[in-house]
């Protein structure tokens with residue numbers, strides 16, 4: 001009998017990141033309206049994952065880091081948004097918020113509440129249906145947030 005071929009585990013390009021202290025950005029149940037592939041298909045400039053949540057639902061930092069953007073002006077495509085620098089070349093972005101609870105320079109932990117879900121963008125509170133858009137970038141390259149988080153949270 002020839003040896004069975006075991007399926008090769010898919011290499012995690014982010015295996016060097018800290019093993020602990022990761023958190024989902026929104027509470028369960030997490031319903032995805034547009035996933036990473038859908039964002040890529042419509043050539044989104046900031047591809048990520050859209051989680052449907054009611055307005056005012058809390059949004060949490062997925063890992064410890066330092067807030068470097070907390071933009072309360074809803075005029076841009078991303079509406080009100082928070083960017084966090086986690087070190088290791090890792091940055092996360094949280095878009096379309098209805099409220100922001102942090103300021104630039106603030107240190108956060110995994111699970112720290114940074115804002116509230118909304119639909120802000122292009123100067124309106126409800127330009128989009130209420131949802132959280134999460135982007136994950138490593139060294140400037142967008143990663144699929146669902147795959148990224150699943151790997152971090154399952155080990």
Ligand SMILES: [Zn+2]
Nearest residue numbers: 034049050133
């Ligand atoms: Zn989106």
